[in-house]
Amino acid sequence: MDFAPPKYAQVMRTIQDRIESGEYAPGDMLPSETQLVRELGVGRTTVVRALQTLAMQGWIEREHGRGSFVKGRPQSAADRVRPSLTTAEHGESPDAVLEAGRVPAPRHIARLLGVAEKTPVVVRKRLARQADVISAVETVWVPLEHALGTDLDKPEPLRRGIRQHLQAVKHLRFDHITERINARPPTEEEAELLGSSGPLLGVLATVHDPAGNALMVISLALPGSLHELEDVFKVS
Amino acid sequence: MDFAPPKYAQVMRTIQDRIESGEYAPGDMLPSETQLVRELGVGRTTVVRALQTLAMQGWIEREHGRGSFVKGRPQSAADRVRPSLTTAEHGESPDAVLEAGRVPAPRHIARLLGVAEKTPVVVRKRLARQADVISAVETVWVPLEHALGTDLDKPEPLRRGIRQHLQAVKHLRFDHITERINARPPTEEEAELLGSSGPLLGVLATVHDPAGNALMVISLALPGSLHELEDVFKVS
DNA sequence: ACTCTCAACTTATTCGGACAAGTGGACGAG
DNA sequence: CTCGTCCACTTGTCCGAATAAGTTGAGAGT
Numbered sequence: 001m002d003f004a005p006p007k008y009a010q011v012m013r014t015i016q017d018r019i020e021s022g023e024y025a026p027g028d029m030l031p032s033e034t035q036l037v038r039e040l041g042v043g044r045t046t047v048v049r050a051l052q053t054l055a056m057q058g059w060i061e062r063e064h065g066r067g068s069f070v071k072g073r074p075q076s077a078a079d080r081v082r083p084s085l086t087t088a089e090h091g092e093s094p095d096a097v098l099e100a101g102r103v104p105a106p107r108h109i110a111r112l113l114g115v116a117e118k119t120p121v122v123v124r125k126r127l128a129r130q131a132d133v134i135s136a137v138e139t140v141w142v143p144l145e146h147a148l149g150t151d152l153d154k155p156e157p158l159r160r161g162i163r164q165h166l167q168a169v170k171h172l173r174f175d176h177i178t179e180r181i182n183a184r185p186p187t188e189e190e191a192e193l194l195g196s197s198g199p200l201l202g203v204l205a206t207v208h209d210p211a212g213n214a215l216m217v218i219s220l221a222l223p224g225s226l227h228e229l230e231d232v233f234k235v236s
Numbered sequence: 237m238d239f240a241p242p243k244y245a246q247v248m249r250t251i252q253d254r255i256e257s258g259e260y261a262p263g264d265m266l267p268s269e270t271q272l273v274r275e276l277g278v279g280r281t282t283v284v285r286a287l288q289t290l291a292m293q294g295w296i297e298r299e300h301g302r303g304s305f306v307k308g309r310p311q312s313a314a315d316r317v318r319p320s321l322t323t324a325e326h327g328e329s330p331d332a333v334l335e336a337g338r339v340p341a342p343r344h345i346a347r348l349l350g351v352a353e354k355t356p357v358v359v360r361k362r363l364a365r366q367a368d369v370i371s372a373v374e375t376v377w378v379p380l381e382h383a384l385g386t387d388l389d390k391p392e393p394l395r396r397g398i399r400q401h402l403q404a405v406k407h408l409r410f411d412h413i414t415e416r417i418n419a420r421p422p423t424e425e426e427a428e429l430l431g432s433s434g435p436l437l438g439v440l441a442t443v444h445d446p447a448g449n450a451l452m453v454i455s456l457a458l459p460g461s462l463h464e465l466e467d468v469f470k471v472s
Numbered sequence: 473a474c475t476c477t478c479a480a481c482t483t484a485t486t487c488g489g490a491c492a493a494g495t496g497g498a499c500g501a502g
Numbered sequence: 503c504t505c506g507t508c509c510a511c512t513t514g515t516c517c518g519a520a521t522a523a524g525t526t527g528a529g530a531g532t
Contacts, residue, residue, distance in 0.1 A: 064493070
């Protein structure tokens with residue numbers, strides 16, 4: 001029952017490990033395909049496949065007639081902090097949950113969920129803390145069809161987090177998230193909860209399943225003085 | 237002198253075109269590899285390479301033993317509006333430039349540029365407009381070593397934009413941008429220029445060349461009431 | 473009706489061979 | 503010294519063959 005990865009994947013792993021260990025430094029030229037064939041004992045097509053995939057992923061750069069050159073561990077969008085995903089995945093502490101139950105969907109939430117305004121939906125509101133300082137107000141809205149049978153409308157904390165809970169109870173899978181960010185003043189309620197009336201980073205995110213349906217909307221109020229979102233992107 | 241793309245790229249193009257035209261709809265099963273070999277008159281390895289690449293790019297999903305299935309045009313991080321890159325690429329209108337010259341680098345800018353505080357740098361400040369409404373204050377900071385010989389420190393508008401100007405005059409290439417976003421109140425100057433004192437989306441971006449050096453820092457003041465940044469990301 | 477087997481179909485991987493095309497350096501001729 | 507040619511090296515593309523492995527449906531047997 002031994003699982004051996006495909007050879008091309010092993011070649012990729014070998015090269016990635018050498019890049020990360022510093023054996024191959026950014027700017028260095030890799031051994032040629034012919035050398036790798038001999039060293040690793042595989043066919044040339046296998047080596048080429050590994051190298052092409054590494055190039056597509058951004059680890060290396062291949063130049064026709066010259067060789068393959070190390071770029072380094074690629075910058076990845078996945079490296080960016082995604083506040084809405086963090087909210088969905090974070091386990092809840094015993095005193096975090098402020099509100100859990102059914103409410104009529106406000107217009108902007110209904111639109112994102114693809115339901116009619118005032119349709120009953122489940123809402124779950126909680127406070128996030130960092131070092132005992134209240135750092136954010138997080139609100140999650142879930143259509144009834146997805147919330148029925150779960151504990152989302154109950155005030156008991158979900159220790160494993162909302163995403164895991166939905167996966168375990170209803171086999172719901174997250175595929176992609178559409179996130180919108182703006183700057184706004186806090187509502188009166190938010191200012192009271194946060195103990196501050198300075199500008200907020202407002203995050204409104206829609207979580208979609210693989211078929212594109214909206215599973216939930218996550219709304220975050222992040223005090224501008226406590227939060228900064230960082231992103232790195234390539235320019236072609 | 238006719239340029240024919242490689243066959244695997246032509247196969248990719250054919251399939252992408254059929255997906256975008258709706259001939260292959262999301263969820264549909266593609267013709268099998270063997271059928272594509274016959275239809276397109278190429279070798280199986282060529283078809284496989286095209287399909288594998290489309291799968292890696294997110295256009296299709298391949299299931300062992302079952303077939304290849306259409307997902308659709310992939311959501312791409314490149315689809316997200318990048319305000320700092322837009323600033324660098326946008327041509328300047330005749331009355332946009334507010335300030336152009338040399339100043340000592342403030343501490344937070346010096347740090348991002350990797351120079352000592354108060355080192356002379358070139359600053360270029362301008363107003364962005366949408367439908368004749370002032371929509372943003374944009375400030376660009378460039379180390380002298382990169383600005384010398386350019387027109388960045390002159391008030392005449394750069395019609396082709398800053399990025400193209402630096403590429404043409406100094407052969408500087410953009411590789412990646414680190415972008416930080418927060419929410420803050422405007423400075424007095426910003427409030428006056430923008431005609432509003434509501435919360436701002438503050439964007440601070442560092443543009444890097446392929447070797448990782450900082451080419452410039454772009455600072456944007458975007459009124460929260462006029463701007464919303466949207467992003468779509470995959471969740472695994 | 474249900475279950476199991478097999479055949480036809482599908483993708484996954486690997487290999488080797490061949491030709492095309494680009495790079496860089498060495499060597500020889502002018 | 504300069505320039506052109508050639509050679510050794512490099513990656514780029516394409517093909518066919520083979521084996522492995524997964525899926526599905528039809529047919530036969532219980």
